[in-house]
Amino acid sequence: MKYTEEHEWLRTEGDVVVVGITEHATTQLGDIVFVELPEVGTTVAKDDEAVVIESVKAASDIVAPLDGEIVEVNEALAENPGLANEDAVGDGWFFKIKPSDPSQMDDYMDEAAYKDLIA
Amino acid sequence: MSDLLQTPLHDLHVERGAKMVPFAGYAMPVQYKLGVMKEHEHTRAKAGLFDVSHMGQVRVSGDNAAAALEKLIPVDIIGLGESRQRYGFFTNEHGGIMDDLMLANRGDHIFVVVNAACKDADIAHMKNHLEPDVMVTPVPDRALFALQGPAAEAVLAALNPAAADMAFMDVATLDLNGAECWVSRSGYTGEDGYEISVPNDHAVALAETLLAHDDVEPIGLGARDSLRLEGGLCLYGHDIDTETTPIQAALIWAIQKVRRAGGDRAGGFPGADAIFSEMAEGVSRKRVGLIPEGRAPMREGVPLFADAEGDAQIGAITSGGFGPTVGSPVAMGYVATAQASPGTTVYGELRGKRLPLTVSKMPFTPANFKR
Numbered sequence: 001m002k003y004t005e006e007h008e009w010l011r012t013e014g015d016v017v018v019v020g021i022t023e024h025a026t027t028q029l030g031d032i033v034f035v036e037l038p039e040v041g042t043t044v045a046k047d048d049e050a051v052v053i054e055s056v057k058a059a060s061d062i063v064a065p066l067d068g069e070i071v072e073v074n075e076a077l078a079e080n081p082g083l084a085n086e087d088a089v090g091d092g093w094f095f096k097i098k099p100s101d102p103s104q105m106d107d108y109m110d111e112a113a114y115k116d117l118i119a
Numbered sequence: 120m121s122d123l124l125q126t127p128l129h130d131l132h133v134e135r136g137a138k139m140v141p142f143a144g145y146a147m148p149v150q151y152k153l154g155v156m157k158e159h160e161h162t163r164a165k166a167g168l169f170d171v172s173h174m175g176q177v178r179v180s181g182d183n184a185a186a187a188l189e190k191l192i193p194v195d196i197i198g199l200g201e202s203r204q205r206y207g208f209f210t211n212e213h214g215g216i217m218d219d220l221m222l223a224n225r226g227d228h229i230f231v232v233v234n235a236a237c238k239d240a241d242i243a244h245m246k247n248h249l250e251p252d253v254m255v256t257p258v259p260d261r262a263l264f265a266l267q268g269p270a271a272e273a274v275l276a277a278l279n280p281a282a283a284d285m286a287f288m289d290v291a292t293l294d295l296n297g298a299e300c301w302v303s304r305s306g307y308t309g310e311d312g313y314e315i316s317v318p319n320d321h322a323v324a325l326a327e328t329l330l331a332h333d334d335v336e337p338i339g340l341g342a343r344d345s346l347r348l349e350g351g352l353c354l355y356g357h358d359i360d361t362e363t364t365p366i367q368a369a370l371i372w373a374i375q376k377v378r379r380a381g382g383d384r385a386g387g388f389p390g391a392d393a394i395f396s397e398m399a400e401g402v403s404r405k406r407v408g409l410i411p412e413g414r415a416p417m418r419e420g421v422p423l424f425a426d427a428e429g430d431a432q433i434g435a436i437t438s439g440g441f442g443p444t445v446g447s448p449v450a451m452g453y454v455a456t457a458q459a460s461p462g463t464t465v466y467g468e469l470r471g472k473r474l475p476l477t478v479s480k481m482p483f484t485p486a487n488f489k490r
Contacts, residue, residue, distance in 0.1 A: 031156035033441035056155040
């Protein structure tokens with residue numbers, strides 16, 4: 001698992017990368033009540049806004065961590081946004097991206113570095 | 120947050136895991152460990168304890184205190200019975216709302232509770248206009264709690280059975296936990312409940328006693344906001360301000376007939392001409408409830424349009440968010456009178472898209488007051 005400074009987690013599954021936000025992020029955001037996911041098939045560039053999430057407190061954006069194509073989104077999350085609070089690193093995933101340059105993964109933190117960031 | 124004021128319950132909040140935020144110059148709990156959603160749901164299901172000690176408590180005393188306050192507030196204060204409470208607001212010379220407030224007739228004085236952000240201005244306003252005929256005395260040596268929810272009566276009656284005998288908007292002096300408390304059966308959540316003014320040196324003990332009850336959880340400002348929004352209640356500085364009049368704000372019900380044109384004590388408050396003219400001729404905009412059709416919350420500042428396309432902005436949202444009890448987003452805001460009828464579809468512009476909302480009656484959740 002890799003982590004971004006934006007509190008996203010990235011898990012490689014074959015040739016795609018699953019993206020979600022960390023428990024630290026969901027705790028900070030509070031109860032998530034709305035998630036707007038990208039369309040499957042969208043090509044995104046790194047740092048493009050990919051997801052809008054709204055908690056009881058405020059709206060925030062989740063950016064694409066990699067260049068690539070969105071190949072799957074978590075429809076269950078759109079139906080039940082609270083999944084992101086309940087299981088941030090599991091059922092609360094946001095989308096799967098097929099990276100055009102997998103070496104971009106190297107830019108991101110490992111778990112130890114991320115734990116230092118949020119400590 | 121070192122320059123922020125603290126309420127007598129500050130350490131209690133921190134010990135209970137509150138996230139403290141600056142609010143109106145005070146460090147206040149925005150949520151505890153339960154989080155906003157569960158705190159909201161707990162209040163509607165059982166009872167929540169809110170620290171609202173940041174609000175301004177003021178005694179107005181003297182033989183003609185009620186008559187004096189009527190010079191600043193367009194409601195019937197002379198006719199307010201002893202041990203009864205009423206909602207009101209200060210108006211300015213244009214009919215705009217300077218602050219909203221609660222007034223209680225406590226026999227030898229009128230007890231006024233005003234918003235935290237406005238309290239210094241409100242106190243100065245009353246002193247400037249009303250003294251020396253009456254005395255305006257701030258009460259900084261008392262904390263203020265709200266105990267809200269269907270279990271509130273049983274919780275408070277366990278400390279003093281007389282709490283159960285109070286009806287909605289009654290006020291009483293009750294001994295609670297050994298402290299002389301000024302209690303009203305009211306609040307700002309749409310639920311039954313009480314507001315309790317307690318001497319500062321008894322505040323922590325009373326709060327701990329109330330929180331020791333299985334049905335009571337501490338509730339932060341986050342849930343207080345979503346509760347009052349579902350209750351259709353205005354937040355000063357957002358839904359009402361000096362640019363909005365009581366008529367535009369759909370608060371005409373708070374101006375009793377005796378103070379309206381043709382009443383025995385018509386007018387005599389700042390902005391009476393402007394307000395009476397709006398009552399006679401109608402207003403160009405009104406505060407309404409709004410239910411977004413989709414799941415996306417629409418918050419304060421979202422512009423509203425009559426149509427899915429076109430430039431004609433007809434208003435804006437002044438409060439909005441997710442309504443945990445409603446289970447969907449809810450909002451309130453101002454729209455042009457032509458769009459103000461319940462059932463009308465208007466469009467909010469969110470992230471570049473026009474999304475439909477339905478103008479709705481308020482409250483969004485049924486009020487559970489003890490009539």
